[in-house]
Amino acid sequence: MTSILVFVEHRDGTPRRASLEALGAAAATGLAPIALVTGPGAAQAAAPLSAAGAKKLVVITGGDHYSPDGTAADIAAAVGAHAAVAFVAAASSAGKDLLGRVAGLLDCAPLADCTTFTCSGGVFTVQRPILAGKALVTVQSQSKVCCATLRSNTFAVATGGGAAEVTTVATKGGKVKVTGVAAKGDAKLDVKEAAVVVSGGRGLREAAGFKIVEDLAAAFGNAAVGASRAVVDSHWRPHSEQVGQTGKTVAPQLYVAVGISGAIQHLAGMRTSKVIVAINKDAAAPIFKVADYGIVGDAFEVLPALTEAVKQAKAAN
Ligand SMILES: Cc1cc2nc3c(=O)[nH]c(=O)nc-3n(C[C@H](O)[C@H](O)[C@H](O)COP(=O)(O)OP(=O)(O)OC[C@H]3O[C@@H](n4cnc5c(N)ncnc54)[C@H](O)[C@@H]3O)c2cc1C
Numbered sequence: 001m002t003s004i005l006v007f008v009e010h011r012d013g014t015p016r017r018a019s020l021e022a023l024g025a026a027a028a029t030g031l032a033p034i035a036l037v038t039g040p041g042a043a044q045a046a047a048p049l050s051a052a053g054a055k056k057l058v059v060i061t062g063g064d065h066y067s068p069d070g071t072a073a074d075i076a077a078a079v080g081a082h083a084a085v086a087f088v089a090a091a092s093s094a095g096k097d098l099l100g101r102v103a104g105l106l107d108c109a110p111l112a113d114c115t116t117f118t119c120s121g122g123v124f125t126v127q128r129p130i131l132a133g134k135a136l137v138t139v140q141s142q143s144k145v146c147c148a149t150l151r152s153n154t155f156a157v158a159t160g161g162g163a164a165e166v167t168t169v170a171t172k173g174g175k176v177k178v179t180g181v182a183a184k185g186d187a188k189l190d191v192k193e194a195a196v197v198v199s200g201g202r203g204l205r206e207a208a209g210f211k212i213v214e215d216l217a218a219a220f221g222n223a224a225v226g227a228s229r230a231v232v233d234s235h236w237r238p239h240s241e242q243v244g245q246t247g248k249t250v251a252p253q254l255y256v257a258v259g260i261s262g263a264i265q266h267l268a269g270m271r272t273s274k275v276i277v278a279i280n281k282d283a284a285a286p287i288f289k290v291a292d293y294g295i296v297g298d299a300f301e302v303l304p305a306l307t308e309a310v311k312q313a314k315a316a317n
Contacts, residue, residue, distance in 0.1 A: 001032040002122075003055070003082050007075055007089040007098060008035045013044025017193055018090035018152035020052045025155035026088055027053035029119040034058060035164070036078055038071055038171065046166050053158035056082070056165050063171040068094075070174025072101030077172060079106060079145055086124060086141075088117065091149035091249070092192070099149045108143035113249065114150050115272055124148075132245050133268035151272065152192050153251040189224040191241060196254045199226030199243055199270070203259020203280065203299055207236035212303040213258055219310040226250065226270075228260050244269035259299045262287025279303065 004026040008019040015023075015037075026033035035049045038060035046057050060074045075098065079087055087102055089095035091113045103110035114126040115136065124146035130137045141148075191197050198220070200213040210225065217223035227237035229244055243250055245265040255273035260266060262278070262285055270276070271290050278291035279302050288294045295302050 001055075003032040003034050003084045004029065004086040004088060005034050005036055005058075005075060005079050005082065005084040006054070007071075007087070007095065008037045008045060008049060009090065009092060009094055010037055010039070010041065010045045013041035013048075015045050015048050015052070016090065016092070017157070018092055018095075020048075020157045021152060021155040022088050022090050022095075022150045023049065023052050023054060024158040025117045025150050026086070027158040027161075028155070029086075029117070029124075031085070031119060032056070034078070034082055034084060036060065036075060038063075038074065039066055043166070043168075046164060050161050050164040051159065053161045054164040055161075056167065058082075059166060059168045060171045061168055063173055065177040065179055067171075067174030067177050068097050069101060069176050070171055072098050072105060073172040073174060074169070075102050076105040078169070084145065085122070086119070086146040086148070088148050088150055091151050095149045099147060103143075103147040106143075106145050106147065108145050108147045109141070111139060111141065111146070111148040114148050115154050115251075117148060117150055117155070119146075129268075129272070132264055133271050134264070151249065151251055153195070153253070154272070189222070191224045191226045191243060191250050191252075192248050194222060194224035194250075195252055196220045196223035196256070197226045197243070197250055197252045197270070197273070198223050198256040198258065199228065199241075199260060200231060200237070200258045200299075201228035201260030201266075202230040202234075203261075204231070204236075207231075207234075209259075209300075210236065212300065212307070216256065216258075216303055216307045216310065219307045219314070220254075221314070226255075228263075228266050257287050257291070258303060260287055261285050262290065279306075 035054035116127040
């Protein structure tokens with residue numbers, strides 16, 4: 001059966017949700033997804049990846065450190081070995097890095113940050129944002145292998161898969177080696193992976209103003225705190241929380257923008273969120289143009305009331 005190669009990121013054998021979504025998108029084409037995993041604990045990913053639709057699992061062994069160019073070479077070799085017609089990965093930092101490398105090795109055009117991914121009659125068609133998210137372009141891949149990264153929180157994870165056949169391949173190795181990764185120092189949910197993102201902007205007046213944003217995020221339970229660049233530049237929040245053109249691109253189920261004006265560069269990172277709620281005291285703020293629900297009011301009055309309402313709704317369920 002014609003196959004699609006999916007690069008899967010994992011931590012000690014537990015696949016990242018964004019990779020499972022990429023696997024789900026591959027499975028939804030009707031072609032056979034082959035999951036490629038590398039690094040310590042890779043073989044342990046077999047069960048969750050089988051359940052999420054992988055028909056085969058390629059475990060790359062050897063190499064004492066993660067190597068982006070080595071992994072790209074391993075992926076390109078696996079594409080050739082399995083005659084895969086597409087390579088996909090999550091549009092994460094690693095996925096973005098690998099996309100260009102793999103597309104270069106396979107002499108194909110890379111399609112980054114796709115929000116749809118379909119295959120009909122052997123032709124892949126994707127949709128992806130352009131012009132800082134102002135427009136969506138539909139692209140038909142003309143490459144011999146369609147190489148794409150897929151936006152997280154956009155595709156469904158497949159369920160009910162069988163047992164994937166596992167093959168082990170030694171890495172080709174690379175020139176670049178990642179010798180260390182510094183932990184963020186906390187176990188906070190990443191804005192890219194959270195189902196709910198509550199983001200704050202300059203309207204919160206100072207770093208301490210984010211307390212009301214954190215309280216609302218905590219009330220949701222599955223939420224991450226995000227930030228506009230204005231507050232990151234002011235050192236109120238870390239860059240890891242920045243949403244937008246020069247920050248992270250998010251597409252959660254619910255995005256709550258608090259005291260954020262809605263500059264085009266911010267919209268570029270969040271306008272494909274499923275439901276957008278904006279809270280701003282200026283009724284003419286551009287954020288309301290992309291919002292599904294808008295509350296014109298002072299964040300310091302609205303947010304505590306909203307947090308209380310979320311707590312009560314959760315307690316009632
Ligand atoms: C090359 C480039 C890249 C950029 N990349 C990014 C990026 O990745 N992400 C990003 O966010 N920006 C980015 N920017 C910056 C962007 O242009 C804006 O300057 C920034 O998004 C503004 O942040 P803000 O909305 O928090 O602040 P402001 O624009 O100052 O808006 C504050 C808002 O808070 C409202 N407000 C004030 N008080 C209250 C209150 N008490 N209650 C409720 N509302 C209140 C105001 O009405 C206003 O709408 C970039 C700019 C450039 C040039």
